[in-house]
Amino acid sequence: MPDPTPYELYGELFVAVQMGRVCGDGKSFVDARPRSAPAAIRERFEAERHQPGFSLADFVHAHFVLPEHSAPAGPRLGIREHIRALWPLLVRQPGPAREGDSLLPLPRPFLVPGGRFRELYYWDSYFTMHGLLADGRRDIAEDLLANLSHLLRTYGFIPNATRSYMLSRSQPPLFFRMVELMHASDPAGGFALHLDELRAEHAFWMDGEAAVAPGQAHRRVLRTGSGALLNRYWDDRCTPREESWREDVLTAEAARTAASRAPAEVWRDLRAGAESGWDFSGRWCADPADMATIETTALAPVDLNALIAGLEEAIAQGAARRGDTAAAQAFEARAATRRQALQTLFWRADAGHFADLDWRNPGDPRPLTAAGLVPLYLGLATPAQAQAMAGQVQRHLLGANGLLSTTLATGQQWDAPNGWAPLQWMAAQGLARYGHAALARDIAERWCASVHRVYLETGRLLEKYDVTCDRPGGGGEYETQDGFGWTNGVYVAFKESLLQAP
Template sequence: MIVADTPAGLFGPLFAAVQESGLFPDSKTFADARPRREPAAILADWQSQRPAPGETLRRFIFANFDVPRAQPAPSPDGLKLAAHISALWPLLTRVSGEPAPGSSELWLPHSYVVPGGRFRELYYWDSYFTMLGLARSGRQDLVENMIGNFGSLLDRIGHIPNGTRSYYASRSHPPFFYLMAALSRDDSVGGRRRRLAWMIREHGFWMAGEGGLAPGGEVRRVVRLADGALLNRYWDDSDCPRDESWREDIALAAEAPARDARELWRDIRAAAESGWDFSSRWLADPLNLATIRTTRLVPVDLNALLFGLEQAIAEAARGLGETSRADDFAARAERRARAISDHLWNGETGHYADFDLDSARVSGRLTAAAAFPLFMGVASADQARRAALALERLLRPGGLMTTLCDSGQQWDAPNGWAPLQWIAISGLRRYGETGLADSIAGRWLAMVEAHYEASGQLFEKYDVVACAAGSGGEYVTETGFGWTNGVTLELLATQDEAGTLG
């Protein structure tokens, strides 16, 4: 299914011709281009002219589209790290204009902060970590604006897309909205009711299809296991190549001719919904992306977050006197907690992991996602202790590796990511595992600071083995960078509050 109002849907064969010709090194460039006139008129002219690939096609595209230019990396400014990050927020702040007809942009009512580089729009789970830093910088105005933007998306679309582009609207991202909502300082009854309504709407999106689902049943993002446990998986409501990575997805399908291409693309898109695009975590063969099987796994991080969402709804509803709703969601959270312990805890390896729907067993692969149940407080004391011992196996000179597998994918070794450091540090501290938490924080900050002093830049991801910029994936490592900025400020602040980290 190609979503009709995405660039691929609007421009059909023209879009495919541009993307598959490699006219732009980054497939996202043309997906983000703004048509200069009505899409139907552009498409009709292309069909009549049929410009040949190469310079003729390039001239046609630049005559009919405003093509986004690469964003320059922020210039080194000689400031101390925290001051540099605070100075970056205005450079990364955007305000929506009226989208041109046929543009992939989604309008937003308030100002917002983008990650940086090729990521020129608002992203979902990235924004929570950015907002931690905004709050530390005294930019509560932007925190409230971004909560309002996500609420607007829930009102208009029914869920929060991966990012604010039409081609992202068939999927979401890890559900961090309720944690963003908790950063609000609007304690009015009206504000609390709005945030509760938005959380309920998001929960409904993730649970769509749960009614009447029999044991062993699966529908979109919901699965009911053989024992009746109701859990969730990542999904995408489209099964075609991604607009922003069209050429890559077409090529991947060609590498696996025996596999149904639409099944492959759905699994690729589901991994994009997870935020871990891509990782050996989702692969049958850890070194072969064409073996991706995201939709056959029940992810531990997603279900820990949904446990937190159900708890947050129960607490907010009780505070507003909605006792029946509070009881319902508290019971949901309790059932999910049992299911996480029963199905997403690997007692043999001593860590949390994903449940494999095909083998009906929990995975033995250790990833940084194992920290999410600690972050959400769903682990028992013994599980937390054992999980901490397992997570220590991911510790390297620059912090926590994402997995133990060096596959060449960006969400694998040797890369570490700011959000996963923060999740692990927070979760470990929650259970009193302060030694490991402080070690992760201290190593990560030392690496980020050393790299900043040498280059004047912060990066999207880091190689925590070599203590250098990260690599791998579909695009070059970006600078900016929203969630690294936010987590770094939060860690610097907690370091100052707690004293020197070990």
């Protein structure tokens, strides 16, 4: 990976800053811009660190420009007018690469989620696009798609976000859905236009597939003992996440003390959890209440495999439009095989819901989560399975203010009582696709009403909400952020589709 990360640039200075919480939020330092060459800063740190009266905080402020952490502000407006006013405030202009700056250069203006998230994020962009299009900001949506296409052409994949320290992982592969959204009148034509990028993303996820034996895995690809070819989340590094260095070091120490786990193993699983976008959830843990038992790489996630089936179908359609019959047939067969795996291996007949698969121990009963609705979203479930999932939602996942992420109460932000915009959207769209329109509308109405009430109370649009009562979501490694790209997008899209309100 050619772009050096902050840890690679600053070494012991980096570790001292992050472990000492000099900047409070660990993401602040990795997003800081150096005032001079990184090598010179590092050399000066080594020369000064042992001198009497040395202050690490003063050194950091003298040698780095720390990012501002402010929410978009403006006069209190109606919620729809507020969202329309927010779009341009969340746009950032592209600039050249700067030595020591972790921000990756992009060719077009880009939209950030808000708060501490000051860069382009992969899966956020898809849900944000829905609102941009509904609000007549196709220009921003086109810039987003162009930037993501650029990342695929440049790196062979779309990173988690446009930071050097996130170049070892991706996020849920929704690029094909973005292409479909931007080419709604002719999706196959869009897939044909972007076929090279779609195939590059598929190759990234499937790297090493030819050499993987049953019961083995390589990077993001695995084979079950029965020979089924599936995918998992992964990260090409096995060190602490640089933006959460201190938290990951402490988690690994707890795992080593309690279970003698190697730190590198824990860090890999934490990083893989970050690739999932669900960072973090008891979904990824052997003991949902204990992050030290995280085992993300031991799981074939139901949502990831559904998305890759959708990607394979998109490639088949794009190849057919280009006249490449052999490729179209090959990817159609891949999609069909994965659809069959989803309907069998990922379906818990005993509990009546889709779930992740422990690919080494397929009998391990994984819990119900909102991820189990992604097969419905992509049309990959049987009608009976969709009916059962609708019942699961009504009995276990539907809160007063929308869809719970999981039924687990762990203190992690992707667990109860939190609900997130992307999960509301995929669940409601999936249920509506299978004829459960009333339930889909109920989810949308409950969530949108709560977003509106919290906005009237606080003047803020938030990344996550407590769906059991009217308040911001909580838990996790940082304070709830506002801005907020995908909440804005899904709120507007619900109002323009399922709820049909102006």
